[in-house]
Amino acid sequence: EIVLTQSPGTLSLSPGERATLSCRASQTVSSSYLAWYQQKPGQAPRLLIYGASNRATGIPGRFSGSGSGTDFTLTISRLEPEDFAVYYCQQYGSSPRTFGPGTKVDI
Amino acid sequence: QVHLQQWGAGLLKPSETLSLACAVYGGSFGGYCWIWIRQSPGKGLEWIGEINPDGSTNYSPSLKSRVTISVDTSKTQFSLRLSSVTAADTAVYYCARQAVAWNYIYGLDIWGQGTTVTVSS
Numbered sequence: 433e434i435v436l437t438q439s440p441g442t443l444s445l446s447p448g449e450r451a452t453l454s455c456r457a458s459q460t461v462s463s464s465y466l467a468w469y470q471q472k473p474g475q476a477p478r479l480l481i482y483g484a485s486n487r488a489t490g491i492p493g494r495f496s497g498s499g500s501g502t503d504f505t506l507t508i509s510r511l512e513p514e515d516f517a518v519y520y521c522q523q524y525g526s527s528p529r530t531f532g533p534g535t536k537v538d539i
Numbered sequence: 540q541v542h543l544q545q546w547g548a549g550l551l552k553p554s555e556t557l558s559l560a561c562a563v564y565g566g567s568f569g570g571y572c573w574i575w576i577r578q579s580p581g582k583g584l585e586w587i588g589e590i591n592p593d594g595s596t597n598y599s600p601s602l603k604s605r606v607t608i609s610v611d612t613s614k615t616q617f618s619l620r621l622s623s624v625t626a627a628d629t630a631v632y633y634c635a636r637q638a639v640a641w642n643y644i645y646g647l648d649i650w651g652q653g654t655t656v657t658v659s660s
Binding site: 433478525 | 583584585586589597598599600633637643644645646647648650651652653
């Protein structure tokens with residue numbers, strides 16, 4: 433089973449700042465099948481990035497993903513007030529699919 | 540617009556079987572993986588399992604002995620059954636869709652609204 437570690441656990445920033453979130457895998461993620469999700473309280477997660485670097489439909493350009501192998505990054509170029517949430521990475525190249533523990537982005 | 544509507548019993552006693560269903564509206568059913576995920580109170584996301592377009596299934600090793608995911612293509616819905624539940628199975632359960640096309644797998648792009656399941660005697 434691939435274990436995903438996300439850092440930092442909490443990121444305290446202000447609107448307009450840049451956010452850099454890390455996701456590290458215990459083994460190589462097959463075919464860069466790495467996704468990022470945003471979750472707000474009381475809501476289901478929302479897909480932001482799939483295949484490590486592809487923005488999902490309707491996701492603003494300020495969200496970008498990068499990385500390969502075992503190290504992946506989600507960058508939010510300029511934080512908007514609605515971006516304060518918890519972000520999860522998920523690998524889906526190997527079974528069982530696994531999620532990271534999440535990074536909370538707060539003010 | 541595609542959306543998933545899920546339902547099922549929200550309160551169970553220990554040893555009972557959890558049963559949830561998820562219906563697909565506004566889109567096709569075939570050609571997708573159908574996924575179940577759960578989130579314990581205040582915790583992160585846990586992948587439970589999936590059923591693939593060819594009908595094969597993959598389950599979390601920690602739940603494999605108790606879980607069954609199935610589809611009813613005539614009703615364009617899929618289901619989760621988890622037997623012998625305990626308090627540790629208390630969580631919000633989500634259904635989700637994952638596209639597979641030309642041997643490429645996409646992320647979980649459509650999610651159900653979530654169902655809160657509580658296991659308590």
